[in-house]
Amino acid sequence: LHSGEFLEMNVQELMIPSERVAHVQLGNNLEHALLVLTKSGYTAIPVLDVHYRLQGLISTPIVMDAILGLQRIEFDQLDQKKVEEAMNSSIPRLKANSTVQSSLALLIDHPFLCIEDDEEVFVGILTRRTVLQLLNNNVRR
């Protein structure tokens, strides 16, 4: 196997920068969130506040579950609920100077990890895809 140097890389070198990350803002309703998810093609995206600080994560399963009635999914409820009522607000975050090695264990349970700077401003995401590419290049016989 190759050396483990790639494990010491900084996540900031590998992340998708915030300007390329689809997201929604606090105050948006679930109809808007579902449109952003649908048009971006992603199944889960960050929720940010006006200062670009991370507040949580919204996903299509979360949106659908929030409007799931006893008999059917109640689509007319979408514009009646805000993202903050439904989002998952307990998500892990990495500091920009974290290493790839520290991200591996978290990526077991999370398809992507949000990265913030020292001011807790959201700066980007590290995806499973990026880390798997790195591993595929470095873990061979």
Place this chain on the structure above:
Amino acid sequence: LHSGEFLEMNVQELMIPSERVAHVQLGNNLEHALLVLTKSGYTAIPVLDVHYRLQGLISTPIVMDAILGLQRIEFDQLDQKKVEEAMNSSIPRLKANSTVQSSLALLIDHPFLCIEDDEEVFVGILTRRTVLQLLNNNVRR
């Protein structure tokens, strides 16, 4: 770094067996597919035929995109379309005797891989989570 023996493991030893995989059948409409996705909590699941052979993959992005009109998402269209009209029918598949190493490159672009036996019957899935756990245990300083 540890030895690369884990790369030689058989995917069959690591897969989630078919009886535990949420799926839909050909002929189901998108309303049924969305309910299965919502209740299972998964964002993408296999589509099988009556002989349990793999036909494609259906996901919430695919469902939403299929009913996305010019102005809004048209939810009343959900029971008007069948999974076969919308599903992604060109997905990779692994044979049950494939190794983990052969799956790594495919998992870069696919969150999970469908596994079939020699009769092309669907037998299970290999997820990124499983492989990341394996890598996390074997790739350390």
